[in-house]
Amino acid sequence: MLRWTDPYTTMDDKWRSQFVCLDDFETRSSELLPQRTWVYYSSGAGDEDTLRENRDAFRRYWLKPRVLRDVSVRDMSTTVLGEKIDMPICISPTAFHGLAHPEGEIATCKAAADMKTLMILSAGSTTSLEDITAARPTSAKWQDIYFWPDRTATRDMVKRAEIAGFKAIVVTVDIPEIGSRRKHIQVFGKSLQPLQPGMQLKNLKKYMNQSSDSIDDGKQFAKSDNRSTWRDIAWLKTMTTLPIVLKGILTVEDAILAAEHHVQAIMVSNHGARQLDSVPATIDVLSEIVAAVGDKLEVYVDGGVRTGTDVLKALALGARAVFIGRPVLFGLACNGEEGVKAVLHILREELSTAMALTGCSRLRDISRDLVTTKSCWSKL
Numbered sequence: 001m002l003r004w005t006d007p008y009t010t011m012d013d014k015w016r017s018q019f020v021c022l023d024d025f026e027t028r029s030s031e032l033l034p035q036r037t038w039v040y041y042s043s044g045a046g047d048e049d050t051l052r053e054n055r056d057a058f059r060r061y062w063l064k065p066r067v068l069r070d071v072s073v074r075d076m077s078t079t080v081l082g083e084k085i086d087m088p089i090c091i092s093p094t095a096f097h098g099l100a101h102p103e104g105e106i107a108t109c110k111a112a113a114d115m116k117t118l119m120i121l122s123a124g125s126t127t128s129l130e131d132i133t134a135a136r137p138t139s140a141k142w143q144d145i146y147f148w149p150d151r152t153a154t155r156d157m158v159k160r161a162e163i164a165g166f167k168a169i170v171v172t173v174d175i176p177e178i179g180s181r182r183k184h185i186q187v188f189g190k191s192l193q194p195l196q197p198g199m200q201l202k203n204l205k206k207y208m209n210q211s212s213d214s215i216d217d218g219k220q221f222a223k224s225d226n227r228s229t230w231r232d233i234a235w236l237k238t239m240t241t242l243p244i245v246l247k248g249i250l251t252v253e254d255a256i257l258a259a260e261h262h263v264q265a266i267m268v269s270n271h272g273a274r275q276l277d278s279v280p281a282t283i284d285v286l287s288e289i290v291a292a293v294g295d296k297l298e299v300y301v302d303g304g305v306r307t308g309t310d311v312l313k314a315l316a317l318g319a320r321a322v323f324i325g326r327p328v329l330f331g332l333a334c335n336g337e338e339g340v341k342a343v344l345h346i347l348r349e350e351l352s353t354a355m356a357l358t359g360c361s362r363l364r365d366i367s368r369d370l371v372t373t374k375s376c377w378s379k380l
């Protein structure tokens with residue numbers, strides 16, 4: 001339901017006609033971005049089987065449209081951990097937005113705020129969390145953290161996020177080591193770092209060697225402490241009253257442990273297929289996880305969401321909201337803040353259309369029986 005002037009409508013027609021779906025941003029980004037940045041953003045781990053599967057799996061679900069229902073008004077608004085948003089499409093944390101556009105995460109934050117949705121700021125951002133708040137003091141935002149070997153840095157970031165008005169802490173739990181990203185090694189060598197000289201991990205700068213601008217100083221922050229365990233969740237809960245989201249859950253067993261540790265939400269995620277290759281597509285494990293813990297905490301999903309029908313399928317399979325990673329980086333690369341707005345706008349409009357064509361006018365109309373698998377459909 002459009003309740004405000006959609007920022008996308010003010011964009012130049014010629015520009016808009018070049019970008020009609022999210023894949024258009026990816027194609028154009030591959031031409032625009034320096035090869036190093038393109039490889040850093042687009043690639044996955046190992047043979048990239050999971051990277052392909054994240055998208056292919058969506059195509060194995062089919063929709064069962066219902067007709068003759070009044071769909072004249074569509075309301076896509078919802079809440080995530082109590083935060084009101086206008087659509088169930090939010091922004092996953094991705095590092096280094098400064099590589100895509102000079103305004104980096106500030107542009108992303110403004111776009112998310114204008115489109116009335118939520119952004120998770122990556123721990124590895126090229127903008128500090130304080131600068132994000134200064135740019136848009138009341139925007140909906142959560143802060144991504146890792147359990148770094150120096151827990152003081154973790155604690156400090158949580159406290160800074162509280163002060164700066166971030167509304168939840170997102171702990172990335174799937175990175176005790178960095179996945180085997182072969183293409184990264186080919187392009188960056190051992191550093192695994194795409195950052196250009198002078199560009200800094202602004203959120204983490206204060207914990208690094210102050211005497212140097214060297215990008216290698218950020219290495220210790222690129223992954224979690226590989227000794228971290230569920231005890232660290234208990235530790236985190238002692239130091240903050242902000243809700244906690246665990247990002248990177250892929251099994252029912254870990255989802256149950258998350259619920260037992262009383263976190264408020266989990267994100268079913270395989271880190272955009274950048275960590276362990278050969279894990280399932282997130283959409284394929286979503287419904288069993290929702291069945292196990294969906295009544296105890298909020299469940300979100302990311303990985304391969306590129307169309308409105310992908311969003312609809314994820315909601316039907318039980319996600320409260322979906323998150324997108326790479327499409328935001330590609331929107332940023334193509335046209336900064338406007339590009340990110342366009343990405344969010346297109347996805348929202350595609351969801352709205354898909355809802356109308358399946359007989360849903362509100363998110364609560366989207367139920368499990370809206371989707372079937374390709375094989376079930378052909379047996380009918």
Ligand SMILES: Cc1cc2nc3c(=O)[nH]c(=O)nc-3n(C[C@H](O)[C@H](O)[C@H](O)COP(=O)(O)O)c2cc1C
Pocket residue numbers: 040041042054092093094095122123124144172247269270271272273274302303304305323324325326327
């Ligand atoms: C370039 C890049 C950087 C990322 N950085 C982070 C990060 O700092 N923290 C994190 O939890 N996930 C990170 N991720 C994973 C995303 O949060 C998200 O899980 C993933 O991109 C979703 O898949 P999609 O790109 O297919 O939408 C990153 C992903 C990409 C592509």
